[in-house]
Amino acid sequence: MLTLPPKVTPRAWERLAEIGAHAQGKALRVAVEGGGCSGFQYEIALDEPKDDDLVLEGSGEKVVVDSVSLPFLADATIDFADELIGARFVIENPNASSSCGCGTSFSI
Numbered sequence: 001m002l003t004l005p006p007k008v009t010p011r012a013w014e015r016l017a018e019i020g021a022h023a024q025g026k027a028l029r030v031a032v033e034g035g036g037c038s039g040f041q042y043e044i045a046l047d048e049p050k051d052d053d054l055v056l057e058g059s060g061e062k063v064v065v066d067s068v069s070l071p072f073l074a075d076a077t078i079d080f081a082d083e084l085i086g087a088r089f090v091i092e093n094p095n096a097s098s099s100c101g102c103g104t105s106f107s108i
Contacts, residue, residue: 004075005054006030006065012089013059015080021046027055027062028089032072040072044089 016028029047032040049055053064065073077092 003071005056005070006063006073006076006078006091008056008058008063009077009079010059012063012078012080013061015087015089016061016063017059019046022061027064028078029053029064029066030069030073030078030089030091031066032069042091044091 012028016022021027024046025048026046027049029043029045031043033043034040047064049062049064050066052067054067054070056063056065063078072095073091073093075094079090079092081088081090
């Protein structure tokens with residue numbers, strides 16, 4: 001079965017460039033872990049790429065997803081939102097059947 005990789009918006013690439021992730025030898029890691037109020041939660045952090053990661057590249061920056069998290073993030077969109085409540089990377093996930101109000105926890 002073919003798993004479509006997540007997409008990264010131009011706005012997310014721009015924010016990574018502003019942060020200077022690549023200059024620090026880092027990539028944006030997007031992972032899925034058990035927990036959160038809906039069953040699964042996103043873990044988003046700057047990290048070094050690992051051997052089994054899917055590496056997405058754009059604008060001289062990298063986003064990495066580990067092989068365990070990849071099926072949960074199939075065809076998802078990684079974006080950056082700068083809103084009144086704060087600025088953060090956000091995930092639009094078509095695989096999630098529901099999510100919590102904060103957007104960091106979801107269920108399938």
